[in-house]
Every structure is written in C-alpha cells, then in structure tokens.
Amino acid sequence: MQLPSVSLLLLAAALSVSARAPEKQKCEGNFNIKNDDDFAKIVPCSEIKGKVFIDHTKLTEADLPNLQTLDGCIKVISNAELETLALPRITTITGVVEISNNPQLSTIDFNGLQVLGKSLTLTANPSVSSPNFPELSSVGENVLVAGETKVTNFNYLPALQSVGKTMDIRGSFDTISLNSTLKAKNMVLVSSSKLGCAEITKNWTPMVEDKLKCFEKADKAHLTAGSKLPNGAITVQASTGVIAASVMLIAYLAL
Numbered sequence: 001m002q003l004p005s006v007s008l009l010l011l012a013a014a015l016s017v018s019a020r021a022p023e024k025q026k027c028e029g030n031f032n033i034k035n036d037d038d039f040a041k042i043v044p045c046s047e048i049k050g051k052v053f054i055d056h057t058k059l060t061e062a063d064l065p066n067l068q069t070l071d072g073c074i075k076v077i078s079n080a081e082l083e084t085l086a087l088p089r090i091t092t093i094t095g096v097v098e099i100s101n102n103p104q105l106s107t108i109d110f111n112g113l114q115v116l117g118k119s120l121t122l123t124a125n126p127s128v129s130s131p132n133f134p135e136l137s138s139v140g141e142n143v144l145v146a147g148e149t150k151v152t153n154f155n156y157l158p159a160l161q162s163v164g165k166t167m168d169i170r171g172s173f174d175t176i177s178l179n180s181t182l183k184a185k186n187m188v189l190v191s192s193s194k195l196g197c198a199e200i201t202k203n204w205t206p207m208v209e210d211k212l213k214c215f216e217k218a219d220k221a222h223l224t225a226g227s228k229l230p231n232g233a234i235t236v237q238a239s240t241g242v243i244a245a246s247v248m249l250i251a252y253l254a255l
C-alpha cells in the first residue's frame with residue numbers, strides 16, 4: 001500500500017526538479033555565425049568553450065539567454081542590421097569581447113558579466129545610447145571605448161574595480177563616472193569641452209599606476225580606439241608626485 005505512493009511522490013519530485021532546473025548544455029568549438037540557422041545552434045548553450053564570431057551577418061537580434069560561461073571570446077563585428085546583442089545571464093568570459101562597427105546596434109546587454117579575462121572593445125557602434133555592464137568588476141587587459149556618438153555621459157561600467165593594462169575611453173563625454181575603487185595601469189580619457197582635463201586629471205590620476213593621458217574637445221579624428229592622441233593632449237605621470245616628494249626629502253636630509 002505504501003510503496004506505490006512513495007514512488008509516485010518521488011516521480012512527482014523528479015518531474016518538478018527537471019521542470020525547474022535550467023537546461024545545462026555544454027558546447028565546444030569555434031562558432032562562425034553567418035546567418036540565423038548558425039545562430040540557432042548556439043542558443044541552447046549554457047556554456048561555450050571556443051570562439052564565437054558574429055561578423056558580416058544580416059542578423060537583427062543576437063540573444064543568448066542561456067549562456068552563463070564563455071571559455072573563449074566573442075567578436076561581433078560589422079553587422080549592418082544588428083539592433084540587439086544580449087547575453088543577460090553570462091557571468092564569466094575568459095577571453096576578449098569585441099563589439100565594433102555595428103551601425104544599428106542600440107542594445108548591448110551583458111547584465112550579469114562580472115569577470116572578463118582579456119579585453120573589452122566597443123568601437124564604432126554609433127546607435128548605442130546605454131550599453132549595459134552593471135556588474136563587471138574585473139578586466140584582465142584593456143578597456144577600449146570609442147565612436148559611440150550617442151553616449152554623452154559615460155557611466156556604464158559602475159562596478160569596475162580593476163583593469164590590468166589600459167582603460168582608453170574616448171567620446172564627447174560631458175561626464176565620466178567611474179567606480180571610486182577602480183585601479184588601472186594606464187588611462188586615456190577623451191571628453192567634450194564641457195569636461196576639461198583639469199577636472200579629469202584631478203579626479204582620476206589617483207586611480208592609475210602609471211600614466212594618465214587626457215584630451216578635451218574631442219572631435220571625430222581623435223576618436224579612433226587606441227590611436228595616438230594629438231598635440232595638446234595632457235600626460236600625467238602618476239608617480240611624479242612621489243618622485244618629487246622623495247627628491248625633496250633627500251635634499252632635506254642632505255642638509
């Protein structure tokens with residue numbers, strides 16, 4: 001009498017667990033997405049080990065709602081019609097994220113991303129008004145941002161605490177908001193004339209280990225990611241203050 005009801009209960013429990021638990025699917029390989037059918041193959045993946053290239057496609061939407069871990073990189077380049085790129089559940093990417101030259105792209109959603117192993121590059125996506133990286137706290141190498149003509153207030157990396165190499169942010173920014181605990185090896189900041197270099201160097205020099213370069217009154221010519229800044233750019237060596245102070249101390253001790 002008791003046995004069947006117990007097994008029924010177990011069956012019911014098993015069914016409800018399988019209904020609730022999200023599908024786990026590991027995918028491995030290099031995914032060279034050229035069209036909707038290629039893209040559909042990676043939609044079920046919760047984990048990808050390999051490279052995802054979405055370049056020169058006619059996709060309008062690239063939504064990977066299941067993806068949580070990418071052991072590899074993702075490059076989304078030159079997609080003329082792409083409007084949305086969303087990886088809302090991703091938490092870790094070991095390699096590079098590059099999103100460049102997507103003229104219609106208006107939504108970039110990496111809502112859960114916390115750790116990025118290599119570099120984040122966002123360039124020439126002129127329709128983006130507010131990319132979404134609210135949790136990103138660590139970038140192993142560089143952050144390169146340029147050519148987002150709609151963004152006038154740079155505030156979309158609020159949790160960023162560490163950048164291993166250079167944080168290079170270029171735009172007609174009237175304000176730049178960064179986490180007060182951020183540390184970067186170098187910084188390059190290009191702003192509009194409303195936000196001058198005097199204020200930028202005052203605010204952000206304490207966050208750099210090595211050099212901070214600044215240029216105000218950005219125009220198009222100076223907005224190419226990673227390019228050399230024009231004459232008139234200001235460079236502040238972060239350690240200058242320390243060196244000056246120690247020279248004075250040595251002079252004082254010599255007396």
Ligand SMILES: *[C@@H]1O[C@H](CO)[C@@H](O)[C@H](O)[C@H]1NC(C)=O
Binds near residue numbers: 136158159160179181
């Ligand atoms: C600064 O970063 C930390 C850790 O990433 C985060 O908890 C905190 O909320 C951030 N501060 C602001 C003002 O966003």
